[in-house]
Amino acid sequence: MNSYELLVARDLIIIGTGDYYTHLVAPAVVSLRKQGLISSVITVDLEVKERPLGVKHVVRQPGQAITELVDQLGLDEPIIILSHANELHATEAYELLGASSKPRILIEKPYAIHQKDLAILRDVLDHSGDRVGLLEYYLLMKGIPLLAFGGVIKQDSFFFEDNGILKSSRGDIREYVGKMGIFIRNFA
Numbered sequence: 001m002n003s004y005e006l007l008v009a010r011d012l013i014i015i016g017t018g019d020y021y022t023h024l025v026a027p028a029v030v031s032l033r034k035q036g037l038i039s040s041v042i043t044v045d046l047e048v049k050e051r052p053l054g055v056k057h058v059v060r061q062p063g064q065a066i067t068e069l070v071d072q073l074g075l076d077e078p079i080i081i082l083s084h085a086n087e088l089h090a091t092e093a094y095e096l097l098g099a100s101s102k103p104r105i106l107i108e109k110p111y112a113i114h115q116k117d118l119a120i121l122r123d124v125l126d127h128s129g130d131r132v133g134l135l136e137y138y139l140l141m142k143g144i145p146l147l148a149f150g151g152v153i154k155q156d157s158f159f160f161e162d163n164g165i166l167k168s169s170r171g172d173i174r175e176y177v178g179k180m181g182i183f184i185r186n187f188a
Contacts, residue, residue, distance in 0.1 A: 016084025083108035
């Protein structure tokens with residue numbers, strides 16, 4: 001999964017809408033939607049929640065299989081962020097690999113709580129790394145630099161322009177984001 005595939009014109013399903021969603025994911029989603037990088041947003045939780053206009057909310061029934069819920073939404077290759085407050089991220093990522101919609105999955109912490117979960121996570125990443133990623137890695141190494149490149153977020157002490165090159169404390173952002181960053185900057 002490269003940075004461009006991760007961001008452009010995708011349906012986004014966010015499972016779990018607690019503090020992480022409210023303070024980090026939701027503001028980023030608003031910016032990405034304004035730029036036309038996400039086509040639709042669906043949030044999923046165990047209770048009814050009010051959402052802004054244009055965001056669909058689905059209630060997950062207790063005990064409902066995650067693949068059943070996702071397949072009922074009828075989306076093709078959505079991006080799913082697993083950010084619900086439990087230790088099921090690794091096991092549910094594994095289950096989602098069998099969903100007919102062929103989702104791409106970003107796992108938020110905790111990645112694994114028990115040795116069994118860690119073994120599942122290693123297996124998932126080893127065999128399906130093109131469809132599963134760790135959310136913090138993509139935010140830090142791909143998403144935030146691309147948003148800075150595209151002018152969606154402002155430059156600051158972490159991301160700044162030096163002689164026409166966007167840099168971070170790690171150096172030239174193009175070295176770790178890849179050539180797609182140039183396309184995104186022109187696209188945005």
